[in-house]
Each structure stands twice: as C-alpha cells, then as structure tokens.
Amino acid sequence: MSYLQIRNVWKTYEENVILEKLNFTIEKGEFCTLIGPSGCGKSTFLRMLLGQDTPxxxxxxxxxxxxxxxxxxxxxxxxQKYTxxxxxxxxxxxxxGLExxxxxFLGKTFGSTRRRIKAEAMEMLSSVGLEQSARKYPSELSGGMQQRxxxxxxxVKKPKILLLDEPFGALDPGSRSDMQELVKGLWKQYGLTAFMVTHDVKEAFELGTRLLVFDKVRNDPQSPNAFGATIVNDIKLDKNKRKNKGEEHVKNNETTIATERPL
Amino acid sequence: MRLINLNAGRFSPLLKILPFVILGLVYWIAADARHALNPEDKLLPTFEALGEAIKTMVLVPDELTEEPILYTDTVASLTRIAKGLGIATAIGLVLGILQGTLPLFRSLFSPFSAAVSLIPPIAVLPILLVLFGMEESAKIALIAIGVAPFLVRDTQQRSMELSEELLIKVQTLGASTWQIILRVVLPHVMPRLLDALRLSLGAAWLFLITAEAIASSEGLGYRIFLMRRYMEMDVILPYVAWITLLAFLMDWALAVIIRKAFPWYRKEK
Structure with missing residues (x-):
C-alpha cells in the first residue's frame, strides 16, 4: 500500500472548478515538487494535504x-511568510511543539522534561545552523535565518509529511541556494516525505525526486472556470541522474491524464 | 533647510519644558495683575497662597480622619480607579480573547458586546446609584462599565489579527485550542491590552471624577467639586495638577511594565 494516496480528488468553489481528477500515489521518502502557472491550484492542493481545506x-x-x-x-x-x-x-x-x-494544560514544561526537550530542540537548531542564534528573538534574525x-x-515534531509552500520565495538568491542545500540535506538525514510548491523550475528539478506539473488540460474561453487544473506531467526524477536535469523523464503510469504536454 | 529636516538636537529638553514654563509665567503675570486691582481676588491665587494651601492639605491632619486631606482623597481615588480598571482589564482579557479566538463564541457574543459598548456609561450612573447608593461599588462599577467594552473590542481585534498561517502552523505543532490561547494568543494580546489600557486612562479618570462629584464623601473628584462651592481655587488648582500628575505616572508605569515584561514587543514592529 502506498504511503499517500490521492483518489479522484476534486476541488470546486461554487461554479469554479479549481482542481479535477487528481489520482496518484506517493511513496514514503519522496520529495515532490509542484510547479505550474499561478492560480492553477498548487497551493489549494497543498492546503488540502494540510487539512486547511477539504476536497x-x-x-x-x-x-x-x-x-x-x-x-x-x-x-x-x-x-513563504515567516510563521x-x-x-x-x-x-x-x-x-x-515538544512542550x-x-x-x-500549561503547554510549558519544567525540570528534567524541559532539559530533555531543550537538548532535542538545540540539536534540531544546530542541524539548521542556528545554534549561535538560539537566544535571539525572531525579529532579530534575517529572512533566511527565520525560514531555517x-x-x-x-x-522537530517529526511530521509524516512536510509541506513547503514557496518556502524560499521571499529570500535573496544567495540564501535561497543555501536553503536548497539545507533542505536537501535534511530530507536525506530525516528521510522526509515532502511536498514543495515552487515557481522556480530549476529548483523543482534540483530538489525533487518527483515533479508534478499542474495545469489545465481543457479550457473553455467562454467560461474560464468551467474546467480545473490537474496534473499534466508526473515526472520521476532519477536521483542518480540528477546531472542530466530534466532529460531523464520517467513517465508514471499511475497518472490517468490522457494529454501529456512537453514541459 | 526645510522645516521637516530640522531637529532640536541638544536643545530638545529645553524645548520640552518651555510650554510649561510659559504657562507658569502667564499665570504668574495674570495672578499678579488681578491682585494689584483686588488683593482679595480668589480666582487666580498667587503662588504664595497656593503654597500655603498645598502645605495645609499635605501636612495638616483633617479633624475627622486625622490624616491630611490630600492623602485621604488620593488613597480613596486610586483604590477606586485601580479596582475599576482591574475588573475592566480582566473582562477585556477574557471576553476579548474568547471573541477573537473562538468563532462560535464570537457569533454568540460579538453583536451583544458591540451593543453594550454603545451605552453611554454616564447614563448608567443613575442606575448604579439606585443600586449601590454611596457605596464604593457604584464608583468602581462605573469605571469598569465605562472602560471594559473598549478593552473587550480592542482585545478581540488584536486576537483576530494573528495571521491564519501562524494559527495553522501552531496546529501542525499539535496544539489544542487551550494551548493556542495560552501560548500564542495570550502573549500576543497582553502587551497590546496594556497599551489599550493606557489609552483608557483618560476615560477612567473622567468616570472616577464624575462618580465622586455626584456621590462620595472623599476622593479627589469629590474635593474639587466641594471646593468649587467656596471658590477655593487655591485648593482646586493644585488638585487638578495632582490628578494630572497621577494620571501621567500611571501611564508611565504601564509603559515601563510593557517594556520590561514584553521585551520582544517593540522589536516586533
């Protein structure tokens, strides 16, 4: 059985179809990157995974x-916004989160439990390279550090899936590539299953083990919202062949979409 | 140089006290002029007369209470305002957070508290006097009723300004509703509530003095309205200055508490 199964998921707001016929499965440890034009439902899909929205x-x-x-x-x-x-x-x-x-009742711990939690949190903090800033308030950290x-x-809560909604969108190019390295490292270290929405195609190819391209298959110019977006391309990126970025497309037969578009 | 780019620099402290000095000077000249015409003038007592009156009210024990009147009045008034504001703050905190955080509670209570906040508090004073008469509760209740609705509505707004992302994030950290209120909403709201309280000080003093003027036997408001009957400006003027000073000190103390207890608050902005 697959780790995460998306079964015939639709999302509509009144007359407007946002997403239609999503059908795919994700295995544990996969890093899915989601790309597609603005307003094509990538974030809506992420919100549904989060439970903020229901299909x-x-x-x-x-x-x-x-x-x-x-x-x-x-x-x-x-x-994307620092939370x-x-x-x-x-x-x-x-x-x-640990406390x-x-x-x-109090959401706050004391004594030996607190010490243990503190040590665990400190370890997490150093794995994102922030051990020097442990005592600083968020407002005293730079954008990149806040995102770390x-x-x-x-x-630190060891989630089953990690959802990243354009996490580096607000960062300058330097910290952006640092963060990509960091996330790649953490993904390997913790064996994460992750979904990341991004607008950066290069980033999507570089970080993902699987690339999901969202777009509309059908379009009615008379009523632009009659059809929703779906996954038009589901690309398994072979991790060993990362150097040939994007050349090694593996078609995934789980995708039920008939129309395949070149990227 | 443009005026908007001109700073006082090291003359800044001087500029700050200048208006006070001018006010004192104007008063002095006016009082002097009036006394030149009529040595018995009661409207603008001279600084000497004011000094004498202050000495009496600060040092000479009252026959009835055996304490100087300024002391009795100050203690009475400060106790009332502290109790009234304490009750108002507690109501503001609890109802404001509940209305701001729980949609169900907001649906139930928000229109009601909006309606209640429109009742002019002074219009409630007769009711309070009928209920409590000369008792302390009437005065404390007026302050609480006057200030609480503003604090409730402000706290509700402050709780609601927490971003959706932040609330989602804390839920993904496994927080329950109670934990969210305790660890996220409460720290967010506390310094802002104290800021709102600073803004309500003026209103609180207004309600206190009104209540004391109408139904009281001691207190700063009672005294100035009593002295008005005898045109004792040499008591009224120092009392008004003293009330102003007390209000200023309360405001300043709250500002210090906010700065010390919530060091992250000003940095956040």
Missing amino acids: SRGTILLEGEPLSNEPGSDRGVVF LFPHLRALENVML MEHSA LSIAQAL
Missing part, C-alpha cells in the same frame, strides 16, 4: 487512513 470530491489517504479535516501534528508546514512566534526566542520557538506535547527556524520548528 469537494474524492479522498486523500495517509498510511491508509483518511486525512483529518483540520491541521495536525502528522503534517508539518513551512509557509514564527515573536514572543519566543529561537530555541523556544523550536521547543514549543505542548508533554504538557496538555521555521523549518526546524516543523521538523
């Missing part, structure tokens, strides 16, 4: 179980 039709199964319809700790997320807690120092931002797990912290915060 209008169809089901999403994670390890055979339907996804719960609100966000939970099995799915971690990193948004850090301004009143907590960097280390406390990472500790928060709430151990203390239902955001990743550490999500990963």
Whole structure:
C-alpha cells in the first residue's frame, strides 16, 4: 500500500472548478515538487494535504487512513511568510511543539522534561545552523535565518509529511541556494516525505525526486472556470541522474491524464 | 533647510519644558495683575497662597480622619480607579480573547458586546446609584462599565489579527485550542491590552471624577467639586495638577511594565 494516496480528488468553489481528477500515489521518502502557472491550484492542493481545506470530491489517504479535516501534528508546514512566534526566542520557538506535547494544560514544561526537550530542540537548531542564534528573538534574525527556524520548528515534531509552500520565495538568491542545500540535506538525514510548491523550475528539478506539473488540460474561453487544473506531467526524477536535469523523464503510469504536454 | 529636516538636537529638553514654563509665567503675570486691582481676588491665587494651601492639605491632619486631606482623597481615588480598571482589564482579557479566538463564541457574543459598548456609561450612573447608593461599588462599577467594552473590542481585534498561517502552523505543532490561547494568543494580546489600557486612562479618570462629584464623601473628584462651592481655587488648582500628575505616572508605569515584561514587543514592529 502506498504511503499517500490521492483518489479522484476534486476541488470546486461554487461554479469554479479549481482542481479535477487528481489520482496518484506517493511513496514514503519522496520529495515532490509542484510547479505550474499561478492560480492553477498548487497551493489549494497543498492546503488540502494540510487539512486547511477539504476536497469537494474524492479522498486523500495517509498510511491508509483518511486525512483529518483540520491541521495536525502528522503534517508539518513551512509557509513563504515567516510563521514564527515573536514572543519566543529561537530555541523556544523550536521547543514549543515538544512542550505542548508533554504538557496538555500549561503547554510549558519544567525540570528534567524541559532539559530533555531543550537538548532535542538545540540539536534540531544546530542541524539548521542556528545554534549561535538560539537566544535571539525572531525579529532579530534575517529572512533566511527565520525560514531555517521555521523549518526546524516543523521538523522537530517529526511530521509524516512536510509541506513547503514557496518556502524560499521571499529570500535573496544567495540564501535561497543555501536553503536548497539545507533542505536537501535534511530530507536525506530525516528521510522526509515532502511536498514543495515552487515557481522556480530549476529548483523543482534540483530538489525533487518527483515533479508534478499542474495545469489545465481543457479550457473553455467562454467560461474560464468551467474546467480545473490537474496534473499534466508526473515526472520521476532519477536521483542518480540528477546531472542530466530534466532529460531523464520517467513517465508514471499511475497518472490517468490522457494529454501529456512537453514541459 | 526645510522645516521637516530640522531637529532640536541638544536643545530638545529645553524645548520640552518651555510650554510649561510659559504657562507658569502667564499665570504668574495674570495672578499678579488681578491682585494689584483686588488683593482679595480668589480666582487666580498667587503662588504664595497656593503654597500655603498645598502645605495645609499635605501636612495638616483633617479633624475627622486625622490624616491630611490630600492623602485621604488620593488613597480613596486610586483604590477606586485601580479596582475599576482591574475588573475592566480582566473582562477585556477574557471576553476579548474568547471573541477573537473562538468563532462560535464570537457569533454568540460579538453583536451583544458591540451593543453594550454603545451605552453611554454616564447614563448608567443613575442606575448604579439606585443600586449601590454611596457605596464604593457604584464608583468602581462605573469605571469598569465605562472602560471594559473598549478593552473587550480592542482585545478581540488584536486576537483576530494573528495571521491564519501562524494559527495553522501552531496546529501542525499539535496544539489544542487551550494551548493556542495560552501560548500564542495570550502573549500576543497582553502587551497590546496594556497599551489599550493606557489609552483608557483618560476615560477612567473622567468616570472616577464624575462618580465622586455626584456621590462620595472623599476622593479627589469629590474635593474639587466641594471646593468649587467656596471658590477655593487655591485648593482646586493644585488638585487638578495632582490628578494630572497621577494620571501621567500611571501611564508611565504601564509603559515601563510593557517594556520590561514584553521585551520582544517593540522589536516586533
């Protein structure tokens, strides 16, 4: 059985079809990159995985179980916008998820539990290279550092899937490539299953083991919202042949879309 | 050089006290002029007369209470305003967070608190007097009723300004509703609530003095309205200055508390 199964998922808002006929499965440890034109439903798809939105039709199964319809700790997320807690120092931002797990009422731990959590959070912090900034408030960190912290915060909960919504969109090119290296490293180190929405085709090829291209197959000029987007290209990127970026397309027979478009 | 680029620099402290000095000078000249015409003038007492009156109210024990009147009045008024604001803050915190965080609670209560906030508090004062008479509760209740609706609505707004992404993020960290309120909403709201409280100080003093003027036997507001009957400007003027100073000190103390207790708050902006 596949790790994550997307079964005939549709998303419609009233008359508007956003996504149609999504049918594919994802194995554990895959790094899926999602690309496609603006407004084609990539983020909507990510929101459904997150539980922020529910499919209008169809089901999403994670390890055979339907996804719960609100966000939970099995799915971690990193948004483009920095989502850090301004009143907590960097280390406390990472500790928060663990603390709430151990203390239902106060959401805060003391004594030996706290020390253990602190050590675990510190380890996570150093794996994103922020051990020097543990005592700083988010507002004292640069954009790239804030995004590293955001990743550490999500990963410390060991989510089953990690969702990244254009996580590097607001960063300068230098920190962007640093972050790509970091995410690649973390993905290997923690054996993550990840989804990343991006607008950068090069980044999508470089980071992903699987590239999902969203676009509309059918288009009615009289009523542009009558048809939704779906996955028009599902490319398995062979990790060993990364050097031939994009040349080694492996067609995935699980995709039920008839029309295949060249990228 | 353009005016917008001109800074006071090292003359800044001087500029700050200048208006106060001018006000003092104008008063001095005016009082002097009036006393030149009529040595018995009560409207603008001279600085000497003011000094004498202050000395009496600060040092001479009252026959009834055996404490100087300024002391009795200050203690009475500060106790009332502290209790009133304490109750208002507690109401603002609890209802504001609940309305801002829980959509169900907001649907239930938001229109109601919006309606309640439109009741002019002074119009409620007769009701409070009927209910509580000369008791302390009437005055405390007026302050609480006057200030709480603003604090509730402000706190609701502040809770609602937390970004959707942040709330999603904390849910993916496994937080329950209670944990979100305790660890995310409360720290976000607290310094902002204290800021709102600073803004309500003016209103709180207004309600306090109104209530004291109408139904009280001691307190700063009671005293100035009592002295008005005898045109004792030498008491009224120092009292007004003293009330202003107290209000200023409260505002300043709140600002210090916000800065010390929430060091991240100003940096965030």
